[in-house]
Amino acid sequence: MAAQSYPVELTAPDIEPYRKGNTGIEFVTSFDSGKPGPHVMINAITHGNEICGAIALDTLFKLGLRPSRGILTFGFINHMAYARFDAANPDASRFVDEDFNRVWVENRLDSDEDTVELRRARELRPLFDTVDLMLDIHSLGTYSKPLMICHGLKKERDFAAKVNFPAHIMCGSGHIVGKRIIEYTPFNDAANDKVALLVECGQHWAASSGRVALDTALHFLRVADVVDPAFIDAHLSAEGKNPPKAEMWEVTGGITAKTDDFRFAEQYIGMEVIAKAGTPIAQDGGETIVTPHDDCLLMMPSYKQGAGTRKLRLCKRIG
Ligand SMILES: [Zn+2]
Structure with missing residues (x-):
């Protein structure tokens, strides 16, 4: 069965304006409300070819979103791979040296092993250690329905059920080699309230994936309770409003x-x-x-x- 090729309907936004940021880490920007509340982070382009998350963050930046409580951080994660994105060869920019979503094991992060992705992970790790609620935005290789992935702890299932978007929540490890960001130790600890979730928004370059990425981010922010609900209502798409109760799968x-x-x-x-x-x-x-x-x-x-x-x-x- 030959691999299918998919049209690139989305336009990869120029993220260069976000390089400097304000955290000392390139492509990471934090907004502090000055009021108590959780540190919420939304990640885009953990995989450099998955541009829907970059579109969602670019949109939220341009809308001037600020948190009403807590801290809100936006990160363009594997910007090194994204910089190589080419709509004529869109699969090529997934990562530079290795999959960024597999490196989150302490013995690799703490080692002197060197890859482009490990270097970036070490840069981000002190920041990730301060995050209470994280949404990591991804997309898929086929025209699958979108889905939310949670590693499987009760706190994660409960939070994902409240986000209730997209319409399928998939729980469990997936038995991969290495660890995804959502499994990084501080998140994967039943003794704290930190939660990291991963959303797969649909096919990498399908127009609908950009909309699902933004809708999911807004639903996530609603449950995190760090943004004015009126902002969320004003910017959810018609499809993102009043979603049906999501199905949960193991x-x-x-x-x-x-x-x-x-x-x-x-x-x-x-x-x-x-x-x-x-x-x-x-x-x-x-x-x-x-x-x-x-x-x-x-x-x-x-x-x-x-x-x-x-x-x-x-x-x-x-x-
Ligand atoms: Zn991905």
Whole structure:
């Protein structure tokens, strides 16, 4: 099955005006209300090719949003990769040396190992350590419905349920190698109230993803309670207003290709629900892969080829 190519409908905004910022960290700007409240941070371009988050932050900057309490911080995370974004070859700018969303393990952050992304992570880490509530904005390789990902602690599930946008909340580790920002130790600690969530806004360059990114940021800020609710109401899109109650799903497992000859049974885009356990969903070399349980949701299919590639996550409805 050949990889599909996708039109680039979104325009990557010029983020150069945000380079200087005011935190001493390039591309990070904080607004302090001077009133007690949480430190809330919204991240864009953790992956440099996922431009919808940059559009949401650029919009919020241009609207002049300021917090009514607490501190509000906007960060363009992997600006080094984003600087290489080219609409003619939009996949190429995901990262420079390695996936920024896998480096959040202490023994790598504390080591003297050197990659462009580790250097940036070390720059951001003292700031991240002060953040109470973080939204990390991403997008997807296919025309999947958007989804919120929470690592799975009760505090995260509860917060995600209150954000209630987009309409699917996916809980669980996804069994990846390394750690995502949302799993970085200070967040992944049941003993504090810090919460980090990751939103996948839809296909990387689809027009709808820009709208979903902004709507999700606004719903997140509503629950964080750091912005005038009138601002949020005024800037939610028609689709973002009064969303239905979001579905909650548990990530029950993941499928990684064992061979270079991995083929899905159908051209899945993600979020398909397969009714019957035992239904073939892929062929990996000579092995047939089947759904492990009834009503199995197929999350984030990847059409990247090669043994060792994460191909799919499997999920079960929990609420
Ligand atoms: Zn991403």
